Amino acid sequence: MARRPVARVKLNTRLLPILVGLLLVMQLIAPYRGFVILLVGLGGAWLIAFLWARSLAHGLKLTREMRYGWAQVGDLLEERFTLEQEGTFPALLAEVVDYSTMPGYQAGRGTSVGSRSTTRWTKKATCARRGLFTLGPTRVLSGDPFGFYTISLHYPASVPFVVMPPIVSLPSIQVSPGGRAGEGRPRPNAADRTVSVSSVREYAPGDSLRWIHWPTSAHRDAFFVRLFEGTPAGDWWILLDLEERVQVGKDEDSTVEHGVILAASLADQGLCAARGVGLAMHGEDLVWMPPKEGDPRRWEILRALALASPGARSLSEMLAHMGGGLGHHASLVIITPAASGDWIEALVPLLRRDVTPTVLLLDPASFGGHGDVRGTGAMLSHMGVTHYVITRDLLDRAEARPGQRGHWEWRVSGTGRAIPIRRPGDVSWKVMS
Numbered sequence: 001m002a003r004r005p006v007a008r009v010k011l012n013t014r015l016l017p018i019l020v021g022l023l024l025v026m027q028l029i030a031p032y033r034g035f036v037i038l039l040v041g042l043g044g045a046w047l048i049a050f051l052w053a054r055s056l057a058h059g060l061k062l063t064r065e066m067r068y069g070w071a072q073v074g075d076l077l078e079e080r081f082t083l084e085q086e087g088t089f090p091a092l093l094a095e096v097v098d099y100s101t102m103p104g105y106q107a108g109r110g111t112s113v114g115s116r117s118t119t120r121w122t123k124k125a126t127c128a129r130r131g132l133f134t135l136g137p138t139r140v141l142s143g144d145p146f147g148f149y150t151i152s153l154h155y156p157a158s159v160p161f162v163v164m165p166p167i168v169s170l171p172s173i174q175v176s177p178g179g180r181a182g183e184g185r186p187r188p189n190a191a192d193r194t195v196s197v198s199s200v201r202e203y204a205p206g207d208s209l210r211w212i213h214w215p216t217s218a219h220r221d222a223f224f225v226r227l228f229e230g231t232p233a234g235d236w237w238i239l240l241d242l243e244e245r246v247q248v249g250k251d252e253d254s255t256v257e258h259g260v261i262l263a264a265s266l267a268d269q270g271l272c273a274a275r276g277v278g279l280a281m282h283g284e285d286l287v288w289m290p291p292k293e294g295d296p297r298r299w300e301i302l303r304a305l306a307l308a309s310p311g312a313r314s315l316s317e318m319l320a321h322m323g324g325g326l327g328h329h330a331s332l333v334i335i336t337p338a339a340s341g342d343w344i345e346a347l348v349p350l351l352r353r354d355v356t357p358t359v360l361l362l363d364p365a366s367f368g369g370h371g372d373v374r375g376t377g378a379m380l381s382h383m384g385v386t387h388y389v390i391t392r393d394l395l396d397r398a399e400a401r402p403g404q405r406g407h408w409e410w411r412v413s414g415t416g417r418a419i420p421i422r423r424p425g426d427v428s429w430k431v432m433s
Contacts, residue, residue, distance in 0.1 A: 005140070005153040007057045012143075012150055016046055045146055052089045053149035056142050059087025060113075060153055062096065064138060065429040069159070071127045072302075073166040077105065079135070080429055082120045083113050090114040095141040102133040102161065127163045129252070130260065130306045134158045164302040165257075165264040175236060175266070175331055176358045176386045200224040234330050235276035235291035238263050238301075239318060241336035242283035244310035248337055248362075248369030253392070255337035255362045255369075260305045262335050262360055262390065267301045279304060280322055282313035288325075314338075319346035323353065330355050337362035339371030344379055351383070359387040366391040 011017075020042050027035040063082040071077055085091050091113045098107040107123040136158030142151045200213045203223035211225040240263045248255050263279065270277040276291030279301050287304045289297070315336050326332060332355050336343070339361070347357060359380055364371040373389055380387040 005062070005155045008152045008154070009053050009057050010150045010152065012148060016042065016148060020046060046148060049144040049146045049148040052144035053151055055087035055089040056085070056091055056144075056151045057153070059085050059089075060091060060094070060140060060142060060151070061086065062138060062140050062153065062155060063431060064136065064155070064157075065431050066135065066159070067429060069430075070162040070164065070303075072164045073127055073130055075127050075163075076124055077102070077127055077161070078122060078124045079107055080120065080122045081107070082118060083111060083140070084118045085113045085115055088115055089144075090117075091142045092145055093142065097139040097141065099137050099139070099158075100133065100135045102127070102135070102163075103129050107138075130163050130165045130257075132307055133161050133163065135161050162303055162306050164299075164306045165260045167268045168261055168265045170262070170265050170269060173266070173360070173388055174358075174386075175270070175333055176356045177234070177331060200226055235278065236266070236270045237278045237280060237291065237322075237326055237330055237332045238266055239315075239322070239332060239334045240279070240281040240305075240308070241315040241318070241334070241338060242281050242308060242310050243314045243338070244312060245314075246336070246338045246340075246364075247310055248364040248371075249367035249392075253367065255364065255367055256308070256310055258362060258367075258390065258392065258394075259335045259337070260308050264302055264305050266333055268298060271295075271298050277301065280318065281308060282318055283309045283311035285311075286313075288322075290325075315343040316346040319343060319350065323350050323355075326350065326353070326355055332357045333360065334358070335360045335362070337364050337367075337369075337371075339364050339373045339376055341376035341379055344376070344383075347383075347385070351385075357385050359385060361387055361389050363389050363391045366393070 020039065023035050023039045023042070026032070027039060061084045063084070065080045065082075067078050068075075081096065083091075083094060083096070093110060093112055095110045096108050100107060102125075105125045109121070109123075111119055111121070113119045136155065138155040138157075140151075140153040140155075142153075143149050200216050201224065203212065203217075203225050213224050213226045216224040240259055242256065242259075246255075249257075251257070263281075267277045267279065271293065274293060276293045277297060278291035279287060279289040281287045281304075287308075289300060289304065315334070315338055319334075332350065334347075334357055336359070350357065361373045361376060363373050377387055377389060
């Protein structure tokens, strides 16, 4: 923030010019030494105050710099402010007023700066909530020592600042693999046609007769089918239910926030496994990201989740509308707090298309709401759908790993010496403009 501000000089009281004018008229009508003393004193103070205010209005300059254009929950936001007075008179008291929208962050402060000198400070804060916020605009307020004038310097520049959701280790959640020959990564022990056979298992109702391994069946006097290795697992689709009617809790202790964290963590887990990951959700706006691999997709998903907010579209509607876009043999991860299970009927057509779902049921009761997910879980088990019940305390663990931007990172050498491998100061400052 280095461009010239919008400067405004305001006279705080109209009594001063009225009093000086009245003294001047009285001196002209009835000359008196006392009037002269008062006129010189008040007039001189007024003149000095005006020159002082004019010097501040033209000489004060604020520069606002930042290190990062985005962050993750848990990261440090760091800004640097430089206040300079190029004029003749000092700013005995300068108030920097910050109009940033980030919750819990206020960079304003009161300070002073001498004539033709500079003062500098930094402001740090931990990003505690995901979302899109603005840093700035900024205003500098100062004045003359007599209090006759107020100088206001308005810096309209502001920049968007995205705080992305944290990523949490989810060791207890395994996404059911989908896929077909020629696509994706292999999944072990799948009964499908591939190049090589891994082993055999006993025949189960529903297995194709083509998979029966006749030599083993004849040897053991029972039917056995082949287990194949190398059957590929397809890409992941993550479907986040943002229907406002079924959400429970408030702020960070809500099903919305936990659903967002689960979606971010699963996306990271899939992308780290070199899978293509897609995201679908419908809050205030529709988000539809077909599966892709790589870091660019990770940041696209995290940015979309940072802006997620509840809406009116139900999970049943989402399942009905997205069926044709999933394709066959896809892995679909559904994250929902809808305990009633009225959306399960919309899941049946996807099962017929060989879509492999994994359902993460956010337990409303653990968030202070009403509803029992046991009935929904029983229905999913009857359908052979893998599901997990997610309670509020799953994500309140030490394994949560928020971002580390703005933090020191260390490596311990063989001799036990701690060596910094990344310092906050390694990132250069950027002027907000």
